[in-house]
Amino acid sequence: MPLRLSCARPLSRALLPGLLCLAVMPALATEVEDEDIAKPEQAPAPQVVEEPVVIEEDGRPAPFTLLGDSVAAGGIDTLYWSPEQSFASIATPVPVLVAHGSQPGPTVCLTAAIHGDELNGIEMVRRLMYQLEPATLTGTVVGIPIVNLDGFRRGERYLADRRDLNRYFPGVPDGSSAARIAHSLFSEIIVHCQYLVDLHTGSLRRVNHAQLRGDMTHPDIVEFARKFGGITVLHGKAASGTLRRAATDAGIPTVTMEAGGPNRLEEEAVDSGVKAIETVLDNLGMRKTRRFWSSPQPVFYESQWLRASQGGILMSQVKLNDQVRRGQVLGTVTDPVTNTGSAIIAPFDGRLLGMAENQVVHTGFAAYHVGVEKAPEQVQEEAARQEAEQQESVQPVQDDGGTAEDIAPESTTPEQTGEEAPPADVDTAPSTDG
């Protein structure tokens, strides 16, 4: 390892060490080694920062400090996060909006566009942040509208090196580019959050009805999910390396919100998301609310992804959010050359929480996400049962999807499947976050 480090700056070395570097490079600097370094499991567990509440003499909270900057109580400001990637001379700092209330309270963080092509979350953060009134706000809201600024500019899900940033959290400071960016975001911003909402959409031309995904084996996450009002909630232990998983493991109540599909801005999805997050802020006592009615309760679902049993052209006969019946044909997949086809059939009565657009699909493509409404307690019990089962079964290699592979399109990495990307948002799951 020391040899490899010295190779990073051969120009400053004498000729002989330089030659040595060349001689050992093939053995050391392989992509495999790079991936090994990036394994989130190998990083020390990040510590959440316990910030003491400091009240100034005038009774207002002390300025909120982040990223080497500060925002005064009752103010809103844009700070900048530099992932320290790329060429320093052309790297663009990522804007981070901070609204620091005039009363002390929790710090809620919103992250969007970890996948650069997921636009709905960007618009949600913009609307939320600019609607806030810091003068009457209790606590602090930190919004990062575009985490993966580089992918966003290219209109792509991934980082420039084709890695999925949402597989590298909490990251390591000396790993691959993705692992370093993840580490920087996590250690500089995420550890300061007391609640986290990570905003996503479906992936690979799939759309999701607005929904939350969280690990319901954690009572504080169930409690957090209940504060979002009348939204769909799914249990799912997030895939290893996702921001949701890393933040949950660090003890931060975290959910992902999935709304709509990639590469488009959908008014309905954005509205649903904004309303749900506003409801959270109200229920955490952060906003002055004038509501006189009790807010609707979230609806918990158990769900399953249905996959294409053959490759071909997928044509749907249903729409997102439809109620479907057991035995109903949801869509067909037809081989365009042989004209042989097969139907994808609903295995139980339920609601269509996510689906693929009409497109060419391969065998095994996750096409329809069907959910069945359950009592929150049932979902919690089932989550606990799955967790216990998982711990009992000996797993020599921890894979991304855990045991939820059959219901988790995103439970495999692109490298493993050969697909361009994991199906849903990466938060896997019974919940597969996109």
Ligand SMILES: [Zn+2]
């Ligand atoms: Zn995503």
